Amino acid sequence: MLVKAKGPQQSVTANRLIDGVGVWLGAGNQWVERVADAAIFEGEAIAEALAFAKEEEKRQLVVDVYPLDVEATPEGTRPLHIRERMKAIGPSVRRDLGKQAAGPTPAL
Amino acid sequence: MPDTTVPNAHSNQPADAHAGVYRYDEFDKTFIFERVEQFRAQVERRLKGEITEEEFKPIRLMNGLYLQLHAYMLRVAVPYGMLDSTKMRRLARIARVYDKGYGHFTTRQNIQFNWPELKDIPAILHELAEVDMHAIQTSGNCIRNVTTDQFCGAAADELVDPRVYAEILRQWSTLHPEFTYLPRKFKIAISGAPHDRAAVQIHDVGLIAKKNGAGEVGFTVYVGGGLGRTPYLGTKARDFVPVAEIIGYLEAVLRTYNQLGRRDNIYKARIKITVNEMGPEKFIGLIEEEYARLPRQKYYIDPAIVEAIEQHFAPPPWENLPAVSAKFEAAKAADPAFARWTRSNLSAHRAPGYAIATISVKPIGGIPGDIEAEQMEAVADLAERYSFGEMRVTHEQNLVLAHVKQDDLYDLWLALDKIGLGTANAGLISDIIACPGLDYCALANTRSIPIAQQISERFADLDRQHDLGELKIKISGCINACGHHHVGHIGILGVDKKGEEFFQILLGGDATQTAALAEIVGPGFSYDEIVNAVETVVTTFVGLRQPGERFIDTLARTGHAPFKEALYARA
Amino acid sequence: MPVLDHGREIEDRWTDLADDAALPAEGGVIVSLERWRAERDALIARGQPVGVRLKSNQLATELVDDLAHLGVVALEFPKFRDGRAFSAARELRERFGYKGEIRAFGHIIPDQYQFLTRLGVDTVVVPADRVGPAWAHALNEISIAYQPALQDHGTVSLLRRHVKAEIKG
Numbered sequence: 001m002l003v004k005a006k007g008p009q010q011s012v013t014a015n016r017l018i019d020g021v022g023v024w025l026g027a028g029n030q031w032v033e034r035v036a037d038a039a040i041f042e043g044e045a046i047a048e049a050l051a052f053a054k055e056e057e058k059r060q061l062v063v064d065v066y067p068l069d070v071e072a073t074p075e076g077t078r079p080l081h082i083r084e085r086m087k088a089i090g091p092s093v094r095r096d097l098g099k100q101a102a103g104p105t106p107a108l
Numbered sequence: 109m110p111d112t113t114v115p116n117a118h119s120n121q122p123a124d125a126h127a128g129v130y131r132y133d134e135f136d137k138t139f140i141f142e143r144v145e146q147f148r149a150q151v152e153r154r155l156k157g158e159i160t161e162e163e164f165k166p167i168r169l170m171n172g173l174y175l176q177l178h179a180y181m182l183r184v185a186v187p188y189g190m191l192d193s194t195k196m197r198r199l200a201r202i203a204r205v206y207d208k209g210y211g212h213f214t215t216r217q218n219i220q221f222n223w224p225e226l227k228d229i230p231a232i233l234h235e236l237a238e239v240d241m242h243a244i245q246t247s248g249n250c251i252r253n254v255t256t257d258q259f260c261g262a263a264a265d266e267l268v269d270p271r272v273y274a275e276i277l278r279q280w281s282t283l284h285p286e287f288t289y290l291p292r293k294f295k296i297a298i299s300g301a302p303h304d305r306a307a308v309q310i311h312d313v314g315l316i317a318k319k320n321g322a323g324e325v326g327f328t329v330y331v332g333g334g335l336g337r338t339p340y341l342g343t344k345a346r347d348f349v350p351v352a353e354i355i356g357y358l359e360a361v362l363r364t365y366n367q368l369g370r371r372d373n374i375y376k377a378r379i380k381i382t383v384n385e386m387g388p389e390k391f392i393g394l395i396e397e398e399y400a401r402l403p404r405q406k407y408y409i410d411p412a413i414v415e416a417i418e419q420h421f422a423p424p425p426w427e428n429l430p431a432v433s434a435k436f437e438a439a440k441a442a443d444p445a446f447a448r449w450t451r452s453n454l455s456a457h458r459a460p461g462y463a464i465a466t467i468s469v470k471p472i473g474g475i476p477g478d479i480e481a482e483q484m485e486a487v488a489d490l491a492e493r494y495s496f497g498e499m500r501v502t503h504e505q506n507l508v509l510a511h512v513k514q515d516d517l518y519d520l521w522l523a524l525d526k527i528g529l530g531t532a533n534a535g536l537i538s539d540i541i542a543c544p545g546l547d548y549c550a551l552a553n554t555r556s557i558p559i560a561q562q563i564s565e566r567f568a569d570l571d572r573q574h575d576l577g578e579l580k581i582k583i584s585g586c587i588n589a590c591g592h593h594h595v596g597h598i599g600i601l602g603v604d605k606k607g608e609e610f611f612q613i614l615l616g617g618d619a620t621q622t623a624a625l626a627e628i629v630g631p632g633f634s635y636d637e638i639v640n641a642v643e644t645v646v647t648t649f650v651g652l653r654q655p656g657e658r659f660i661d662t663l664a665r666t667g668h669a670p671f672k673e674a675l676y677a678r679a
Numbered sequence: 680m681p682v683l684d685h686g687r688e689i690e691d692r693w694t695d696l697a698d699d700a701a702l703p704a705e706g707g708v709i710v711s712l713e714r715w716r717a718e719r720d721a722l723i724a725r726g727q728p729v730g731v732r733l734k735s736n737q738l739a740t741e742l743v744d745d746l747a748h749l750g751v752v753a754l755e756f757p758k759f760r761d762g763r764a765f766s767a768a769r770e771l772r773e774r775f776g777y778k779g780e781i782r783a784f785g786h787i788i789p790d791q792y793q794f795l796t797r798l799g800v801d802t803v804v805v806p807a808d809r810v811g812p813a814w815a816h817a818l819n820e821i822s823i824a825y826q827p828a829l830q831d832h833g834t835v836s837l838l839r840r841h842v843k844a845e846i847k848g
């Protein structure tokens with residue numbers, strides 16, 4: 001279930017329209033494929049980032065845009081909710097598939 | 109034995125020529141390829157921005173395409189669960205070429221691919237169309253894939269072959285102009301036998317075959333069943349509708365629902381809510397009024413149509429065999445592991461010397477319903493060798509070979525065992541239904557697959573499973589109930605408790621002709637506790653049971669109290 | 680707003696009248712069900728064509744005693760997902776034998792156009808920025824139908840296709 005983001009630090013995620021792959025808004029408003037590289041927004045920047053992402057939706061780049069609560073860690077941005085960590089990692093029952101297949105990813 | 113009755117004796121026939129599937133004629137083929145091209149154009153319009161995501165979403169859903177957590181998911185219809193080896197091999201090819209080498213059988217007898225790309229979907233649909241398959245109406249607020257009894261055409265207790273009517277309803281519901289933008293999805297299940305193996309009472313409409321006093325065949329019609337957040341068993345709308353009138357009657361049901369079903373709240377939009385808010389009697393009265401005035405002759409199913417469709421499902425050329433196979437008996441005596449499999453995974457066939465074999469897609473510790481492309485191909489080979497090239501997908505996420513000679517059973521089981529599909533657990537505690545849950549599903553509260561895997565491993569000992577007897581565990585990762593937890597003997601429902609995965613236990617559900625909804629026993633358990641809690645329920649049952657009792661029999665006799673106590677009174 | 684018939688834009692002979700708008704001296708008007716009920720006699724006495732708009736929660740039955748006076752019944756799609764108008768069209772034609780024009784307006788997508796025509800809808804009102812070849816195209820994408828429909832335009836119904844096959848065989 002989608003959990004409403006309400007914390008002070010948020011990122012913005014979506015799925016790429018063409019292949020459905022999960023993406024996050026990174027530095028310089030570029031979509032990145034690893035949550036660790038997701039930009040962290042605070043205050044008014046959250047709404048701005050979200051507005052930009054919605055525009056990207058209209059440009060047929062992404063779908064299902066929404067914000068999520070995150071924290072900064074030495075390994076990069078980390079989602080606070082298990083659903084968002086699952087999206088960032090891949091199915092926990094198939095460690096060979098999804099983002100985790102590309103290399104070491106943090107535990108769920 | 110005249111060898112004309114031996115399958116494959118005609119070398120010019122494909123090995124699955126006698127499989128009980130509906131083969132497309134020129135009209136069906138024209139239609140299905142037109143539909144693929146229509147979707148190809150729709151995808152192009154979407155990619156160009158001519159239609160918005162809001163407008164595209166129902167279109168893609170009606171073509172089986174979801175967006176999940178990690179990727180798109182394509183749900184391919186397996187009409188009433190029937191596959192032939194040609195179709196199965198094509199599914200394997202799609203898994204390998206367009207996906208990640210596997211598929212997932214669902215509780216609605218369909219198959220899902222978890223990683224396709226939007227740009228490839230038209231090509232996939234084209235490949236499906238080449239083997240008479242599609243993904244039409246496997247999702248969306250329309251009439252969904254009609255499901256039925258996985259033993260149809262082979263079971264001994266059948267009054268009508270439900271495939272005939274399932275196929276008629278498939279055609280009738282395909283792109284139905286009036287009923288494609290319903291308030292919510294609409295699921296129909298048919299049982300051709302009084303013994304309900306299709307869980308008809310948990311469907312929006314359920315049909316069970318019966319004979320009336322004059323010996324005519326018809327259906328008892330149930331409306332308003334469903335699971336989800338407010339589960340209901342269907343209410344009997346009509347005790348008997350003659351088979352020829354079933355489409356007319358369904359038109360009346362659907363029209364009443366389309367006009368009066370709620371559209372203000374997605375959680376109250378299923379027919380079950382309308383039926384029960386209005387009162388079943390009033391709703392059924394409206395259906396009857398509608399039925400009385402619609403031009404019934406227009407919807408009357410001509411016997412010629414029935415006959416034409418029946419030909420697709422003609423019984424395969426069974427051989428004349430003695431009722432008892434010496435070879436089979438000898439193999440059972442010699443190999444106890446095989447004997448154990450025959451106890452759980454075989455069902456009675458109507459032809460002497462044959463058996464119905466359930467192939468468990470629930471290996472110990474495996475992902476319920478997941479199957480690798482290589483396994484699909486191997487099963488297709490085995491089906492050709494032993495069952496006229498035919499396979500069925502069951503709503504319990506297993507496969508069935510419906511026409512196996514008892515003489516062949518041992519060889520079949522040895523071959524299945526080699527590819528990890530020979531587990532002797534059909535109907536037992538490790539034959540678990542589990543929804544995709546948080547591992548894939550964007551709506552999930554919790555994971556469900558790992559819970560199924562851990563329970564399966566906890567009870568890995570097959571002798572212990574057989575000793576426990578029939579026990580159905582069904583797990584859903586959220587209240588939508590895709591894993592049927594409401595009708596599990598033991599149901600498990602995943603809930604979110606302050607961002608943590610929690611699991612409620614429900615007891616006493618039943619999806620057969622004695623349908624019942626399970627009840628929650630008490631507060632939920634954490635991810636680390638839930639498997640222990642299930643074991644507590646099971647050991648409580650073992651302590652209480654009387655000889656010959658199944659889990660639900662004991663539960664019915666003792667009530668929930670001793671189970672509750674065992675679960676929550678641990679000091 | 681542009682009105683489509685068989686996928687082509689036609690000249691609209693109806694004026695869609697808001698409840699508080701004055702009646703024009705000449706020409707056909709479409710009014711809400713409420714206004715029709717309030718001003719029924721006057722609208723008939725006016726001697727000009729008149730039609731009624733139904734909201735998606737207003738059943739076709741509401742008009743059963745009025746249909747003889749109505750040149751058009753306009754069915755609203757507040758959202759394209761709200762498919763009640765499909766049943767309303769069917770009821771108007773099949774149950775009440777209505778012969779006048781049925782039009783659909785509101786949020787409609789080309790992918791629904793063929794269903795609408797099969798249920799007896801004649802015209803579709805489309806926002807100007809959404810007029811395009813997709814509409815005419817949508818009428819021809821699928822040439823087979825599995826249900827008996829009102830206007831079968833050469834499609835093959837479940838019933839007829841097998842009867843046909845019988846004769847051939």
Ligand code: HEM
Nearest residue numbers: 214215216295334335336337378543544549551588589590
């Ligand atoms: C992963 C993507 C899926 C999504 C987004 C999804 C969504 C839903 C939703 C929203 C409902 C509740 C509908 C309602 O009550 O109105 C539901 C029910 C159901 N789904 Fe799923 N589902 C998914 C996967 C599955 C799978 C894999 C299966 C089969 C194994 C399945 C079978 C069912 C069944 C049998 C029901 C409930 C029974 C009923 O019709 O009342 N779903 N699903």
Ligand code: SF4
Nearest residue numbers: 543549552585586590
């Ligand atoms: S029950 Fe919930 S978690 Fe499971 S598949 Fe259905 S919607 Fe997803």
